[in-house]
Amino acid sequence: MSVAAKAFEWFGLHKLVRRVVFEGTITNIEPLRVGAGRAAATFEPVDLVVVKITTADGKSIPYIPGSSLKGVFRSYVVKLMRSAELAVCGGVPGDTCLKGDEFEELEKHRASYESLVENIANALPKPICLACLMFGSPGLASHIRFYDSYPTDGYRLGYRTMVAIDRRTGTAKPRALFSVEYVEPGAKFSFRVEFVNLPNYAIGVVAESLLDMHMGLLKIGGLKTRGFGWVKIENLKVYGYDYRGGAELKDSIPALDPLDVDVKVVESSWLETLKNFANAWRGALQKLRKVSESGWRWSSCLV
Numbered sequence: 001m002s003v004a005a006k007a008f009e010w011f012g013l014h015k016l017v018r019r020v021v022f023e024g025t026i027t028n029i030e031p032l033r034v035g036a037g038r039a040a041a042t043f044e045p046v047d048l049v050v051v052k053i054t055t056a057d058g059k060s061i062p063y064i065p066g067s068s069l070k071g072v073f074r075s076y077v078v079k080l081m082r083s084a085e086l087a088v089c090g091g092v093p094g095d096t097c098l099k100g101d102e103f104e105e106l107e108k109h110r111a112s113y114e115s116l117v118e119n120i121a122n123a124l125p126k127p128i129c130l131a132c133l134m135f136g137s138p139g140l141a142s143h144i145r146f147y148d149s150y151p152t153d154g155y156r157l158g159y160r161t162m163v164a165i166d167r168r169t170g171t172a173k174p175r176a177l178f179s180v181e182y183v184e185p186g187a188k189f190s191f192r193v194e195f196v197n198l199p200n201y202a203i204g205v206v207a208e209s210l211l212d213m214h215m216g217l218l219k220i221g222g223l224k225t226r227g228f229g230w231v232k233i234e235n236l237k238v239y240g241y242d243y244r245g246g247a248e249l250k251d252s253i254p255a256l257d258p259l260d261v262d263v264k265v266v267e268s269s270w271l272e273t274l275k276n277f278a279n280a281w282r283g284a285l286q287k288l289r290k291v292s293e294s295g296w297r298w299s300s301c302l303v
């Protein structure tokens with residue numbers, strides 16, 4: 001195995017290296033509206049309903065799909081990475097590193113897993129940015145999994161009639177009222193995100209996004225400019241499992257590659273733990289910029 005393939009073993013998901021879990025509760029302190037779209041509301045008295053799921057006992061309850069959370073966090077992480085002068089793609093059609101057929105040639109020749117990692121590390125034939133490596137891209141699986149968030153306690157749905165704003169003039173559109181459904185502030189939702197084979201600095205940029213969410217800088221759902229979508233974190237537990245060593249990770253999450261550092265888990269304060277992860281992200285930036293400038297050739301930081 002080459003040096004790069006060994007150092008960046010986490011790139012692939014062919015084998016479990018380690019898993020880190022953030023698990024807790026989120027509470028909306030502002031109205032929360034994760035929408036189901038107009039089509040879903042055809043037979044409802046409201047124009048815009050919240051997305052709901054039917055439970056085993058036939059009840060219809062609001063929830064936050066993991067796919068929505070993943071989208072919110074990916075676009076925020078991309079912004080943070082660009083602020084840090086990393087050249088990452090937007091991860092949307094027309095602005096993505098991969099089309100989906102890039103690894104077919106390798107697979108056709110039954111290339112070994114090591115050569116696949118080697119290819120990504122040396123960015124051949126085309127570079128893959130850190131955001132795609134973390135969140136996935138056509139033909140490349142994601143290292144991050146956001147679970148669906150469900151109400152853990154009670155919740156109340158609210159309804160409000162709003163005036164549509166003309167985007168051109170910035171004034172109220174005549175005769176354009178619409179009604180929205182939302183979850184009233186104070187509802188508690190489960191929250192769980194898993195990082196599979198991901199170094200601490202990559203977890204760190206998500207941790208920084210979570211801290212921003214907690215402070216109201218990153219909001220969830222729709223109508224953000226009308227004061228919706230601030231959610232706060234409560235009782236976050238951070239733990240992991242190292243599959244190579246066959247051991248639980250509780251007090252410390254070890255570094256995973258040459259750019260990474262160990263992160264201390266502070267059991268009494270999830271806020272401190274998230275800050276420690278965010279520091280791992282900040283600490284890796286200089287090296288990450290070098291990798292980014294080389295066209296995401298990761299072996300460039302090994303010399």
Ligand SMILES: [Zn+2]
Binds near residue numbers: 089090132
């Ligand atoms: Zn990309």
